[in-house]
Amino acid sequence: MITVEKSDPLSPDSQYLISKLSAELAAITGDSGKSNFTIDSLDGERSLWVLARNTTGDAIGCGAIRPLTGNIAELKRMFSDRSSQGIGNALLTCLEASAKSMGYSELWLETRLVNHRAIQFYKTNGYVRIENYGPYVGREEAVCFSKVLGKCVSG
Template identity: 40%
Template sequence: MLVIKISNPNDPSAYSIIEELSQNLYERFGSDGKNSFTDWENNNPKYLFVIAEWNTEIVGCGAIRPLSEKTGEVKRMFAKYPRKSIGQSILSFLETKAKELNYEELVLETRAKNEEACSFYLNSNYIKTPNYGKYADRLDAVCFQKNL
């Protein structure tokens, strides 16, 4: 049974899935994505990090960090096993918690080459938007947004 749990990216139990995500990104795209999630603030309640457990195995993760009081950014989404509804379960959990944290919208960036992720977000009712923030001038990035 899949269970989504609130965790901390600095927790030793989360380390292996974060490293697996980083290695996966590096092998596929030449960058591990770690530098885009370095400002984790454990004491800020608007930050949220979750892990997905299947039996006793950690099989996924995801996070939200605040960009503003009403806008959260989805980060570090990863499912170890594709097409098992792990990613959808994580994203649904994050969206529910985002509403509880009074976010009005979620935004995210993924690599344009990551066709699986782009399809996943479009199928999850996110819409493609102009690139924002540090992604504004990056041709290799694609951004999405969803009103909650």
């Protein structure tokens, strides 16, 4: 079983996973991804940092959301160490639900065209490609995605 919980991005577990993510991104894309993310960007009240943990309490994944606009949050630093099936889905489910509960109606994200695993993961989970936004405009190596967060329907 995988649990996902709010955490401190400066905790040792968080820092360990961020360093693993940065190394993996550098190996896949040639860029650690650090240039468009700082821990300080999570200081706002509508930001969130989470860790995924396995049954023994080991940190096995991380992710964040931060505001882009009043109703759009950006998904950042999603990472799974792939030690268990379903880490990415558990993280994404938690972050999407949290974003919705914080009043966001949409999530945006950026990854690199060469990161085929990430692109497939997001497409499988309902994300659609959008025009590159913000710091990714004009960057051919970047690809951006969006997902409209579902509305609650009562029967």
